[in-house]
Amino acid sequence: MRATARVYWRLLRAGIRRQSAYRLAAFGGVAANATFGLLKVEVLFATVRAAGGELAGYDVGRMSTYIWLSQALLGSVNLTGRTDIAERIKDGRVAVDFLRPLDVQAAEITTEVGRALFALIPRGIPMLVIGLFVGMAQPGSVAAYPLGAVSLLLAIVISVATAYLVGVAGFWLVETHGVQVFYLVVSGFLAGLFVPIRLFPRWLWVAAQATPFPSMLAYPIDILAGRVGLAGALTLLAAQLAWLAGVGGLGQALTRAGRRHLEVQGG
Amino acid sequence: MAEGVTVRARLRPYRVVLAARASSQTVYRANFVLDLISSLLAAVVELAEVWVLFHAVTRLGGLEFHQILLVFGLADLAFSLADLAFGHCDNLPTYLRAGTLDVFYLRPQPLLLQLVTSDISLRRLARAAVGLAALGAGLAVNDVAWDVGGVALLVVALVSGCATFAAMFVLAGGLQFFLVDGAEMTSAFVYGGRYAATQPASVWSRPLQVVFGFFFPMAFTGFLPTLRLLDLPAPAWLPTWLGWCGPLAALWAWALALLCWHWGVRHYRGGGG
Numbered sequence: 001m002r003a004t005a006r007v008y009w010r011l012l013r014a015g016i017r018r019q020s021a022y023r024l025a026a027f028g029g030v031a032a033n034a035t036f037g038l039l040k041v042e043v044l045f046a047t048v049r050a051a052g053g054e055l056a057g058y059d060v061g062r063m064s065t066y067i068w069l070s071q072a073l074l075g076s077v078n079l080t081g082r083t084d085i086a087e088r089i090k091d092g093r094v095a096v097d098f099l100r101p102l103d104v105q106a107a108e109i110t111t112e113v114g115r116a117l118f119a120l121i122p123r124g125i126p127m128l129v130i131g132l133f134v135g136m137a138q139p140g141s142v143a144a145y146p147l148g149a150v151s152l153l154l155a156i157v158i159s160v161a162t163a164y165l166v167g168v169a170g171f172w173l174v175e176t177h178g179v180q181v182f183y184l185v186v187s188g189f190l191a192g193l194f195v196p197i198r199l200f201p202r203w204l205w206v207a208a209q210a211t212p213f214p215s216m217l218a219y220p221i222d223i224l225a226g227r228v229g230l231a232g233a234l235t236l237l238a239a240q241l242a243w244l245a246g247v248g249g250l251g252q253a254l255t256r257a258g259r260r261h262l263e264v265q266g267g
Numbered sequence: 268m269a270e271g272v273t274v275r276a277r278l279r280p281y282r283v284v285l286a287a288r289a290s291s292q293t294v295y296r297a298n299f300v301l302d303l304i305s306s307l308l309a310a311v312v313e314l315a316e317v318w319v320l321f322h323a324v325t326r327l328g329g330l331e332f333h334q335i336l337l338v339f340g341l342a343d344l345a346f347s348l349a350d351l352a353f354g355h356c357d358n359l360p361t362y363l364r365a366g367t368l369d370v371f372y373l374r375p376q377p378l379l380l381q382l383v384t385s386d387i388s389l390r391r392l393a394r395a396a397v398g399l400a401a402l403g404a405g406l407a408v409n410d411v412a413w414d415v416g417g418v419a420l421l422v423v424a425l426v427s428g429c430a431t432f433a434a435m436f437v438l439a440g441g442l443q444f445f446l447v448d449g450a451e452m453t454s455a456f457v458y459g460g461r462y463a464a465t466q467p468a469s470v471w472s473r474p475l476q477v478v479f480g481f482f483f484p485m486a487f488t489g490f491l492p493t494l495r496l497l498d499l500p501a502p503a504w505l506p507t508w509l510g511w512c513g514p515l516a517a518l519w520a521w522a523l524a525l526l527c528w529h530w531g532v533r534h535y536r537g538g539g540g
Binding site for chain 2 (some may be wrong): 022025027028029032033034035036038039042043044045046047050055056088172174175176178179181182184185186188189194195199200201204252
């Protein structure tokens with residue numbers, strides 16, 4: 001048991017180290033995310049003001065928190081659907097992964113979570129600094145911080161576990177670019193990346209919540225921006241746990257089925 | 268006659284390569300269909316993002332949804348067409364890192380032309396269809412003056428918008444020679460520019476007016492022609508006659524792009540392979 005934990009700890013650290021190698025890439029990401037953030041500020045602030053100063057529980061301060069936290073999380077939450085496992089399934093290297101005395105899904109998720117956690121430093125902190133300059137609202141109670149932190153971690157793991165599903169679809173499809181782009185397109189919108197999902201018309205808001213995407217971005221931010229109270233925060237956390245169990249379980253099942261279906265091409 | 272033959276003979280290699288690229292994309296059939304649907308959906312979602320905001324508040328930056336529909340249609344169609352031809356300039360960092368760009372230097376064709384014809388993404392046509400539909404709907408629901416001036420403005424806006432977005436891709440490509448690993452930086456003005464182009468520019472603050480109004484001339488691709496076409500009141504910093512200045516914006520963007528591209532090509536020292 002302890003030996004297993006140590007292996008996963010090492011994988012997590014390897015993920016962190018790997019991400020820390022790409023410094024210029026992180027700088028590029030910061031420049032792009034800051035530009036998008038500033039554009040979102042103008043249009044969303046104008047929207048809140050046009051609604052008379054408050055819209056669906058967001059005033060300008062909370063909207064600012066929403067924008068800059070979502071930009072800060074972009075480097076860590078997987079909203080692109082791109083995974084290493086997809087490449088490894090396509091070229092057959094995954095056969096080697098199956099030979100290792102490790103669970104393929106758990107190992108992949110752990111490494112990716114390590115990368116995501118490191119990305120919070122070079123890509124997340126600069127966005128928060130800009131946000132502090134623009135001015136961000138803080139949550140009403142202190143309890144929102146630890147709850148928000150847990151929710152944030154869950155958001156990262158859920159996103160990685162869901163993107164993993166896209167990768168393992170490759171056991172049947174081989175080329176998963178189409179599914180990946182589908183994920184990319186749908187995830188950002190339904191997670192509330194450009195427009196918070198509370199601003200959606202009711203039917204669309206309900207539809208969004210029938211997907212795991214709001215758990216990856218909207219929920220932790222609503223907790224940290226203080227848009228929901230303590231009871232609301234606990235409900236959102238419960239929803240996240242349920243989604244994690246769902247996508248995690250499905251990933252495990254697909255990995256097992258895929259292993260039997262796997263056909264390594266070439267020699 | 269003889270000249271016609273030589274031009275056709277010279278274009279033949281490009282035509283053959285493009286045809287091969289196009290047919291290669293349909294090999295994984297299920298994936299190709301999904302690709303098409305995803306591209307279609309991508310454009311629909313971008314329109315939905317605009318719609319949701321205008322659904323929450325009816326008026327934003329002096330425009331209503333039916334008016335922003337025209338802005339979106341013009342800008343998005345122009346972007347999609349530019350993306351179809353120049354979009355894979357985005358792949359340049361991959362070639363640079365793998366050292367495969369050296370191969371391009373060995374062929375007797377201009378580098379940029381080779382890169383442009385190195386791929387054609389059929390799925391991007393699906394995207395253009397949404398832009399076209401939005402433009403058609405925008406023209407139908409608004410009270411557009413269908414005189415010579417109106418039609419000319421529409422054509423000028425679309426052609427120069429397309430050229431402006433294409434210049435953004437080339438500019439990004441030129442910068443990749445220096446950035447290599449920092450490739451994401453250029454999406455700030457390529458994809459950030461597309462996002463900015465579909466917004467009502469009247470809500471921007473001064474820094475954004477400078478950056479996306481003029482330096483990367485995004486307001487010229489959709490917003491300004493729409494103001495002019497529908498005879499809407501313009502913000503003080505954007506007089507409506509600017510609606511006709513799309514070609515100037517495109518020229519400026521291309522000057523910037525070609526300068527950067529030439530710097531980049533000269534800077535390149537090979538992958539060491």
